[in-house]
Amino acid sequence: MAADTGAELTRLTAAQIAATIASGQASAVEVTQAHLDRVAAVEPDVHAFLHVAPELALAAAREVDRKRSAGEPLGPLAGVPLALKDVIATADMPTTCGSKILEGWRPPYDATITARLRQAGVIILGKTNMDEFAMGSSTENSAYGPSRNPWDLSRIPGGSSGGSSAAVTAYEAPLGIGTDTGGSIRQPAAVCGIVGMKPTYGGSSRYGLVAFASSLDTPGPLTRTVLDAALLHEAISGHDWRDSTSVDAPVPPVVAAARHADVSGLRVGVVAEFSGDGYQPGVLTRFNETVELLESLGAKVVEVSCPHFLYALPAYYLIAPSEASSNLARFDGMRYGLRTGDDGTASADEVMSATRAAGFGAEVKRRIMLGTYALSSGYYDAYYGKAQQVRTLICRDFDAAFEQVDVLISPTTPTTAFAIGERADDPMAMYLADLCTIPSDLAGNAAISVPCGLAPEDGLPVGLQVMAPPLADDRTYRVAAAVEAALEQRWGAPLLARAPALRTAGLPVDGGTR
């Protein structure tokens, strides 16, 4: 295949790639090889992946090609490459969660999501970088170094699913899987100018997702188009008996909604609390333009107050660390992963302490300590208990809002991508990146981020967040698809077309093959 054809393949959407393979215009192996080439070319700068598995990917692609030639039915994403966040268990690849404590650990089992992706014929290229145990908004907390934002390599790609967002943005894969606990899918999508969807809690299985905060963790898609997100959403969703918190209900009609880009008559609420101080002017500019755009498309936009959303961030930083302090206890060096200090004289307790001291990074330790404190006897009611009460009030704010409107909107993040290192020593500043995304995690409802332009002052992507009630995931796709279509028409091209070309390692042209 010609070099330019390979480059073209990486520019296609997932839906287009699947159609290309189904029609025989390109084989799954060709598609996979083109993406592996792209990975090899841009990884030195982007560092989206912690582990790339070319042989496994090509073997999976050959199987798709065999099925096609045998006339067996292919799913809507068969042969499409995907970047999998390294927090999802894979039996044939390491799963490190971005942590030294799990360096080299290979699970003996596949996560439900992994199994469903394989079942769908999706080609898993490898495992992507992330903030350690999904704690962070920049990938700077990865034990293996940060990933970089393809729009500006000096900036963060968001986090914690920053490896997946960077990979999708850099055309290393059209599909990415992230996990969202406080905004870890939507915030990276927003700062990279791509689409990121947090499904309703329980809509996508957590079995095999290494837990950060069990009551919040939700896996979901990162893609370049709304339709691709819906296709991936559908492929990974549905009830899983292995996850007791999995919703036993039909998957919302997300693909149909993504194809039905119509908001006429839809009642849209602007969250009053997510504006003002702390919001970058260019972010608000693009957001306000999008509000006007929605009105011009026939939506009825009103302002809605959700007063308790202001307490979402502190409540989150009690609930999530509390659960994390317990979930991460198992990393003790006794059974798998790192073991430090076992010199034959140290006691089990001492080895556990030494292992955890050496294996966890600073942010993980900070949150374990926060959570341990919040759950401790005498403080439980004032911290964990109170935070759960706030969580209930946030759910009630959503309930009241969704009586007035069909969806709520806000900026996805208060600012565009910040510089690597800028907030690394200021946890509070880092935590603010998730200010707007946390309420939907606490309430467990559906929320998407879709690009809505570039901030005038820095030329970096801005995301629009669309929130809908639990199990009304399709509504977010309907709004996101309408915004995507209208803006693409206005701009004459997708937003990502304006991203700068990446340097490709040792190659003369962007997107070259080996």
Place this chain on the structure above:
Amino acid sequence: MSDLAQLVSYDDAVARYEPVIGLETHVELGTTTKMFCGCRTTFGLDPNTAVCPVCLGLPGSLPVANRAAIEYTIRIGLALNCSIASWCRFARKNYFYPDMPKDFQISQYDEPLCIDGFLEVTVEGQVFRIGIERVHLEEDTGKSLHVGGATGRIHGADYSLVDYNRAGIPLVEVVTKPVTGTGALAPVVARAYVTELRDLLRSLGVSDVRMEEGSLRCDVNTSLAPVGAAEWGTRSETKNVNSLRSVERAVRSEIERQAGVLDAGQRVVQETRHFHENDGTTTSGRSKEEAQDYRYFPEPDLVPVAPDADWVESIRAALPELPAARRARLQAEWGLSDQDMAALLNIGALDLVGETVAAGASPADARKWWLGELAMHANKAGVELPDLAVTPAQVARVAELVHSGALNDKLARQVLEGVVAGEGSPDEVVAARGLAVVSDDGALTEAVDAAIAANPEIAAKIREGKVAAAGALVGAVMKATRGQADAGRARELILQRLT
């Protein structure tokens, strides 16, 4: 215990102090699979062969609650007269230990499945109603084997081996309310409670309740206060008391020890204590006053348990006959006095007698053989009656042989002796030992004539009309036939000849 404190004799201790006891009993449920995964619960498998990502707590794995375990727990709660929660949650109990795969245990905390019940036990004719605080469901831990070191505990061991087959086996914890007013009977009441609970659990079919395999384990709380005091004393918690006899000994030993501490004017320390089977004493474990903070919080990986009322009622309707009701029924059916019944229960012969009756023996015969001859054999061999090598069906067969006249009591005892000694079934022992009653007149007549000839004075008395003297000649006939004669027929023949 400090040097100043002296052990106080038990009688002296309970004369001056009033014990309050409490029991926490852990029972492994007999479900086919574990509490939160599909692994087998079979006892005695090779180490770490009944494990999976879930019960090993591997990163990413999630628990799914076993419905049968929840049903079993409700069954236990109902049998203990508890209220069943209409909504409750599992909780995480957080602490680090190598046999805990997740370094937390999924348990229940402030929302147990069953609360506020009772179980009645009878000791020395007195009925004690033991209040049940709660019955909750949790997962068992793995099993550690500490190799090397003096204590068999993790500290000082050269290395430790962990078998995770046990990790995740459903475990029910039954917690009593404080038991007061038992006085000197406290140790016996404690033992009677655990015995009754064991029998109850067995009758419910929820556990095989084998203490020796660790499927039933007890923690025993004991405190003392001066007789008449308004407030209870500080309690100690004796862990892992794993036989009925040990339960009684542990309470007794703690009463003696704590009385000594209090007599010396010292304070009883709130602590866990270890029980020693060899001498029946306890020694200090870790102090509860610097207790671990388990940081309990609701288990976010599981949904709440909300058994609907219809389900609970269907479980209640399907409860089997419980031990107390069964005992009352059998006592009436068998026509036993309270004393006879108590004797039967003491020796653990209720089921054996029941099965012997079911196999065709009369209740009187069944009771007679088990409580008499067989209890004597068990005692001699130093084993529990149920462990004797004789089955209820075999005892029923012996009774049948006596009833038909093929054996008399003396021969029957020899047959049972042979069965217990492993010589085979009753019929095989009869055949092998040649133990048939001699009722053939030819053989008997010879023996009778010999007896008359050998005892002319007795014969003379009978001829004079003293018929009662015939007994002595019957005895002589029996002796001559080594017990095999039909005594009734021998008497008839003697009287025929002499009157």
